Amino acid sequence: MKTISKMSWMIVLVSFAFAFSFGPWGPAEAMAFAKPNAVFDVNKMGDMSDFDPNNPVIPTGDTIKIAIVASFSGPAALVGQIYFVSVQWAAHDINKRGGILVDGKKKLVEVIKADHMSKPDQAKKICERMVLQEKVHVLWGTNGSHLMKVINDVAEKYKTIAQCTAALSDELYDATNFNRYSFMSSFSTDQIGRGHAYYYGQVRKKEKKFYILCQDYLFGHQMADGFKHGLKLYYPDAKIVGEDYHKLFLTDFAPYLTKIKASGAEVIYTGDWIPDAANLLKQARQMGIKLPFAHIFLDEPNFLHEVGVEGTKGLVQLSQFGTENPTFKTPEQIKYYKTWNNLWKTKWQKPFNTRLYEHGTGNIGSYIQQTYWLLSVIERAKSTDPEKIIKVFEGDTYQFVNGKIIQMRPCDHKAIQDLHVWEFVPPEQQKASFNIPPYYWFKGTCSAGKIFTLPAEKVLPLMDRKLERCKGKNDWGK
Incomplete structure (x- = not known):
C-alpha cells in the first residue's frame, strides 16, 4: 500500500519542493x-x-x-x-x-x-x-x-x-x-493559497500583514504552504506576522486569538471548516477582534447569522463555485435556482x-x-x-x-x-451579486457583494x- 510520509494517522504535513512553472494562456x-x-x-x-x-x-x-x-x-x-x-x-x-x-x-x-x-x-x-x-x-x-x-x-x-x-x-x-x-x-490547497495571495497582492492591494491560523493536519499545513507560496509569487511585500495550528474540533480559541490580537495582523488567513470555522469566528468577535478573515469555509449561514451583519463585514471567501457578477445571467439559471429555493421554502x-x-x-x-x-x-x-x-x-x-x-x-x-473571490457586504449591497428579488442573499448577515475572477492561469493546480x-x-x- 502507498503511504504518506508523516502524520499518516491524520493528514500529512509536507512542504512541497516541486518544480513549478506557469504556462501562458496561449x-x-x-x-x-x-x-x-x-x-x-x-x-x-x-x-x-x-x-x-x-x-x-x-x-x-x-x-x-x-x-x-x-x-x-x-x-x-x-x-x-x-x-x-x-x-x-x-x-x-x-x-x-x-x-x-x-x-x-x-x-x-x-x-x-x-x-x-x-x-x-x-x-x-x-x-x-x-x-x-x-x-x-x-x-x-x-x-x-x-x-x-x-x-x-x-x-x-x-x-x-x-x-x-x-x-x-x-x-x-x-x-x-x-x-x-x-x-x-x-x-486544491495550493490553488487556494495562491488565489488568496493574488487577490490581496494584485487586486485589493491594501492589507500587508497576515496571520495564519489553520487546523493541525495535512490540509491545514498545506493551506498555509499554498498561501506562503502565493505571497512570494504575487505579493512579496506582504508579511506573515504569526503562524499557528490548532487541533481539530477545538472549542477554545482564546490562546490563539490573544496572540493574533497582539500581532498587528490586518487579516487572518484560515482553512478551518465547521465546527471549527464557527467557533473561531464567533470567539474572535466576542473578544473584540474585528479583523477580516480570508477563508473558504466560514460561510455556513446559521452561524453567520449568530455573528450578525457587523461581525461578518469584510470576510473574504475564495470560492470554486463563483462566477462574474451578477449571479443570474440567464432565465435558465433563474429557473434552476428557483427550483431548489422553492422546495426549501415550501417542502423541506x-x-x-x-x-x-x-x-x-x-x-x-x-x-x-x-x-x-x-x-x-x-x-x-x-x-x-x-x-x-x-x-x-x-x-x-x-x-x-x-x-x-x-x-x-x-x-x-x-x-x-477559474476561481472567484467574494467580498462579504451588508444586505443592501448584495444586489451586485444577487440580482433578482429580494436582491440580497441574507438579511441578517453579510454575504457576497463584489466578486473578483482569478483567471485559471494564475491558479493552475500544483x-x-x-x-x-x-x-x-x-x-x-x-
Missing part, C-alpha cells in the same frame, strides 16, 4: 478550455417537485451505485448531511429523466451513505464493504485528506472509480500517491429547512455540479466500466449551471478552473513533475 489552451465537451442543461432536468432529502427516493437493484464516504456521525456529521443532499439532488434529477444508458441498459442512480466516522480505520472498512458487498461503482468523498487517501487506496486496489470532491490536499495526487482511478474535481423540513440549504449555491452548489459532471462522464462513457470512465474523464471539460467551465488535467487528474505521467508537460497538462 491560443491552444484558451480554445480548449473555452469549449466544453458537455454542458449542464437546465431545460433537460426532470420533475424535481417531489425531491425531499428527508424522504429520498432511492432505487435499488441493477443501478449505478455511488457511495458517499463521509462523516455521518460524530462532530462533523453536518458535513455528511451536506454531501448527501448535494449528491442525492443530482441523482434524483437523473432518475426522473429515466436514468443513464450504460452497458446497453438504462439504469437509475443509487446513492448509498457510507459513514467513515472521521476515522481512517473505519474509512477502510466501510470502503471495502461498499466495493465488495454493495458493489458500488464510485466512491465519492470526503471531509479529510487523510480519509480521502484511504478511499483512493481502496479504489486502486479494487479498480473502482473515486471522485475527490472535498478533500483538498495536493499531496493526494503527487508522484507517491497518484492512482489512475481517482479524480480530483475540486480545487428540519434539518434541511435551515438557512444553510436556502440557496443551493456556494460549496453545496459545487458538490452538486461536480456530481453532475461525474454522471455526465458515465453517460458519455456509456458504461460503468472504470477503464471506459477513465478514458472519458481524462482531459474532459464540462460547463456548470452557472456558466463556469472546468477541465480535468489528464496527467494527474486535477481540475483546472503539478508534481516527479509523476512519470506529467514529465514534459506544462501546467495545462499539454
